[in-house]
Amino acid sequence: MPLMLKLLLAVQVISALAIIVLVLLQQGKGADMGSAFGSGSAGSLFGATGAANFLSRATKWAAVVFFASTAGLAYVSHKGSSGPAVESGVMQSYPADRSVPQVPGSTPAAPSGASSVPGAGSVPAEPAKPDASVPSAPAAPATPAPAAGDKPAETPAK
Structure with a gap:
């Protein structure tokens, strides 16, 4: 880790702790009313209003x-990379060979583009078309619906 990165990180941690301490030392807006009734000395350390201004x-x-050190850390950590940060990241140690491992005792892997398992190889360029040699069933003829005032057609008795 370079010296500048260590220095900025130390400054950021110290400034974060200082912000926490300073915020916790400050009194709320309603604290002055409680001090008026004798619950303690409101501003004895820095004067009557000096504590609020100093803190x-x-x-x-x-x-x-804190924000300057954050910006400095961001600049220093990405200063050496040109282009997208592919070299450093969570996928840095991911292997380049992304082939699926074979089950022991199975047939050896087929060359790329061919597969012994149907549907496991490369994706075809166009979807499969239905077989033209198998005729499809003809659609049933549509019968007109009876009008509102018509009687249903009677079936001849046998």
Whole structure:
């Protein structure tokens, strides 16, 4: 790991911890009302209003340092790669040969494009067409539906 990457990572961790501490030290908006009734000294350390101003400014600058170090880490980590990051990533150690392993005792693999199992080889360029030598059954003739006022046709009795 290069020195610049280590330095930026340390700065980011320290600034993140500083943001956490500074946010937890700040009082909420309703804390002044509770201090008016004697529940403690509201601003004895930094003065009456000095604590809110100092802590909010310190939090702002810690956030600026955090985002700057994040941008610096992103730049330093991808500085050496040109184009898409194919060399580094989760698929880096994936084998280049992606063929399906054979079951022990089965026939050896056929050359590419041919397969001993139907449907397991390459995908055909066009779908299979129905066989023209087998005639299909003719469609039944359509009978007209009777009109609303017509009586149904009577069947002759035998």
